[in-house]
Amino acid sequence: MKSVMRKPVLAGLCLVLAGPAFAGEPSTPTQKKPSPGLTVAPLSEAERYARRCQGRAPDRAVWPQGTMLWGTRRAWGDRQEPDERRSVLVSVDLAPLMPVSPEVPSLRLVGGRLVAAPEASRSLVGTVLQGTSSDGKPVEVAVCGAEPSPGDPEVVWYRIEAWNPLARRWENPCVGTSQTPDPRALAVSGVWDAGGAHQAVEGKLTLACENGAITKCISWGYKPWASHDGHSLAELHQACTRMARADYCGNGLSHTRQDTPIDMYDRLGVLAPTTERSAAWDPERASFEATWAADGASCLARTRDRRALETILRECPGRFQAGQEVELGNGDRCTVQRAGVSPGAALLRNRVY
Known part of the structure; x- marks a missing residue:
């Protein structure tokens, strides 16, 4: 492969x-909707x-x-x-x-x-x-x-x-x-x-x-049927579906706003962080958001739609615990962690404005 x-x-x-x-529909006459009860x-x-x-x-x-x-x-x-x-x-x-x-x-x-x-x-x-x-x-x-x-x-x-x-x-x-x-x-x-x-x-x-x-x-490069350096991308693809929708709790609910630019990068090196400024992205404006696993976020620093982290803790009680700030490297730090899960073991990370 x-x-x-x-x-x-x-x-x-x-x-x-x-x-x-x-x-x-320009090429077709307008269809009238049936009257109620018809x-x-x-x-x-x-x-x-x-x-x-x-x-x-x-x-x-x-x-x-x-x-x-x-x-x-x-x-x-x-x-x-x-x-x-x-x-x-x-x-x-x-x-x-x-x-x-x-x-x-x-x-x-x-x-x-x-x-x-x-x-x-x-x-x-x-x-x-x-x-x-x-x-x-x-x-x-x-x-x-x-x-x-x-x-x-x-x-x-x-x-x-x-x-x-x-x-x-x-x-x-x-x-x-x-x-x-x-x-x-x-x-x-x-x-x-x-x-x-x-x-x-x-x-x-x-x-x-x-x-x-x-x-x-x-x-974006995460084909679930493919592999990268001998590692299957199936789980990384699933983690990406959570990240793309900001599904922190892994319950199918998204927390994103219109036209929010994000930058993603993963543990396997399929995608790397964007370091150069362009018309589409300014690394200096961005901050770390979360690490992601197949079942949702495993470590949080902020929310994409800027709601308080406490609202996420209430949405999925017992999933996350607030505590001491965790250093993940490359300037990424989180303050809310998944209980019993190491933030450093996450498959995917992202930054956001």
């Missing part, structure tokens, strides 16, 4: 501060599948990125759920609900790409997968495009659509932002629960959207 490139990475993280804004005629399975991957861009919320784990919508309705631990799509099955051809009875995951089994050379575009939402309800997901990542044969970006049972149409379940208005998804092994914990579940995977922490951490 080739080594991950050593370089510093800066990331802007955002908190959803307002309700969604909606963009019109029954919409059900579609047959053949009619439903015939409508997938038609290239229509339905109205979608455009949110800033930051608190999202999966990068997906929280609910199908116009009013989005306030709980960031909800998602319309948290996992999909490797066994297709409707394969693209009879010769593709199942799929397998190789690195960051899906491969048809046993006919590995066959295209997967048009395949319908059985997915599941955070509330356990089934959701159908269509693979509408597969775009290999330039210069990285391990990664394929997928354009997906999920069946919206309320609007009765196929929609991109991924939340768009101004920087990435039409996000794609990566296929990642295992599933994440509402608390942000990763679990290996046989026969299931995650289609993680482009603007969510799971995919962001892969883009």
